Amino acid sequence: MKKAIGIDLGGTSINGGIVDEKGEILSKFEYETGKNFGSYEVLRRIALVIQELLNHHSDIEIIGIGSPGFIDSVKGRVLVHGGNIAHWAGTDIKGILEKRFPNRKIYVENDANVAGVCEAWYGAGKDFQSFIMITLGTGLGGCIYTKEQGIWHGHNFQGGELGHAILYPNGRLCTCGQKGCVERYVSGTAVEIMYYEETNQIKSSKEIFKVYEEDENAKKIIHEFADNLAIYIASIKNIFDSEGIIIGGGLINARYYWWDRMIKSYNDYVNNPVGMKIVPADYLNDAGIIGAAKIAFDNMKRV
Ligand SMILES: [Zn+2]
Incomplete structure (x- = not known):
């Protein structure tokens, strides 16, 4: 072989x-x-x-x-x-x-395209004709994939950069130079920044998820994270109407704390929740x- x-x-x-x-x-x-x-x-x-x-x-x-x-x-x-x-x-x-x-x-x-290709091969995307992959780690990565054409790269290889869609105009400054990118509100780094802004304490995103039950600030921030992700997924659905959306990356390990709220919030925000399936990645x-x-x-x- x-x-x-x-x-x-x-x-x-x-x-x-x-x-x-x-x-x-x-x-x-x-x-x-x-x-x-x-x-x-x-x-x-x-x-x-x-x-x-x-x-x-x-x-x-x-x-x-x-x-x-x-x-x-x-x-x-x-x-x-x-x-x-x-x-x-x-x-x-x-x-x-x-x-x-x-x-x-x-x-x-x-x-992020590599992670999408892995899911399309043997993972959560293997039965989807089309899907959008979001990876939630230090940043927010994206992959636009169809079975027929594979990865959508864009004309200048800058397509599928889902983390750099602007969620809040004139919001937090992003590493890409824009202000208010979704990556600054929905990622491990974003959770850490939001926690610091709230408490003046530096904690890793892992620690922040861990204290969800007992720390009101952590809870508030994780809810905000889940709601922002839901709002963003509503936009993705309206733009792509893909068969599925796969969410992967390190933060999926902590999904116990945010997944259900994200789904509920998505159903509240989106015009028509029927259709696009939202699933966690198989491979981490x-x-x-x-x-x-x-x-x-x-x-x-x-x-
Ligand atoms: Zn950006």
């Missing part, structure tokens, strides 16, 4: 794995991203993860990488926005890594590795 390497480049760590054509991970390796050290150091660390995996499976010829930011998936490079990795914008990921690994083909895709931690490997398999078939 054919195998590929899938690399999930996150703000904290680089997770790599060997994946077979059934979507099974055969082995894994993880290394710290070093996101503040600049693009060359991050690329050096990605190469280190790839090399470690190749040491055990030297016959692998294709490598898929899921990266934050606006990604030109044809050229394999980062465009004007590099997400939360310092100096990542403009980085020629494919060009530099193919020089480092001359006998291998490297394919790069936006990280491994979506990036599996989806990135799938990108590599699909690209290889196109050659």
Whole structure:
């Protein structure tokens, strides 16, 4: 059976794995991203993860990488926005890594698109003809997917950036330069900012969800988060009317605290709640590795 390497480049760590054509991970390796050290150091660390995996499976010829930011998936490079990795914008990921690994083909895709491809392959999206994927982690990522056409990239590879739709005009300043992006109200970072604004205390989103029952401020913020997400999903439904919407990313682990309220709130806000199914993602931690490997398999078939 054919195998590929899938690399999930996150703000904290680089997770790599060997994946077979059934979507099974055969082995894994993880290394710290070093996101503040600049693009060359991050690329050096990605190469280190790839090399470690190749040491055990030297016959692998294709490598898929899921990266934050606006990604030109044809050229394999980062465009004007590099997400939360310092100096990542403009980085020629494919060009530099193919020089480092001359006998291998490297394919790069936006990280939320990679998560969407994973769900379409064997996850919550496998029976949907069309779906929108939202990943709730440090930020809010998005993927627009149809079975017929695959990922919608947009004319300039800047489509499907669902986190940068403006929810509140002139609201909080976003890393992308706009004000009031939905990512600043619906994400792990957003929950942390809102908690800080309310209490002057710094807590991680994980800690904030944990104290939901006993901390009135935490409860208020999580309700706000759920309502903002519901309002946003109502807009998504009206724009796309996709068969499904899949919600994934790290915050889905805490869905006990917000999912039911989000659904109720969505039903209150939306003009017609019937139709688009709202479901949690099947894959969480491994979506990036599996989806990135799938990108590599699909690209290889196109050659
Ligand atoms: Zn933004």
